[in-house]
Amino acid sequence: MLDRLRSAFNTGNIFRLADAAGVKEVVCCGYTPAPPHPRLEKTAKGADKLVKSRSVSDTLKAVRELKKEGMLVVAVEVSEHAEYVWDYPFRFPLALVLGNEALGVDPRVLAECDGVVSLPMAGAKTSVNVGNCAAAVLYAILGKYQYGAGK
DSSP: OEESOOOHHHHHHHHHHHHHHTOOEEEEETTOOOSSOHHHHHHHTTHHHHSEEEEESOHHHHHHHHHHTTOEEEEEOOOTTOEETTTSOOOSSEEEEEEBTTTBSOHHHHHHSSEEEEOOOOSSOSOOOHHHHHHHHHHHHHHHHTSSTTO
């Protein structure tokens, strides 16, 4: 779930990543660029046609709908309340909420999520590009649950 992303290039990158990681759907919320979109298509390299997507005007509404369907909804955000992604006890089905490149995940959405995970930030900057973050988080989850020890 993409909460008010500004960049069509970041969104396209996330579609490409979603296809690579086997994500079932990308939910574009608020003003997040959604297919069809020429700049999104440039970085998605066709993944925007392979991965199911939908647009929802309000992220909070989308989170509530997914939770009613029994989905665990976890925000990816730098926060004092966040657990590192590899320590979080995920369950499936799972939805991840990725936030705006400058503003992060809307605080109302954060409050509605079942949990918050993050990546460690050891440098002066407190965040990484949303597409890079999505890749690190998705592959940490895949490594732990799909390709981890004993699988």
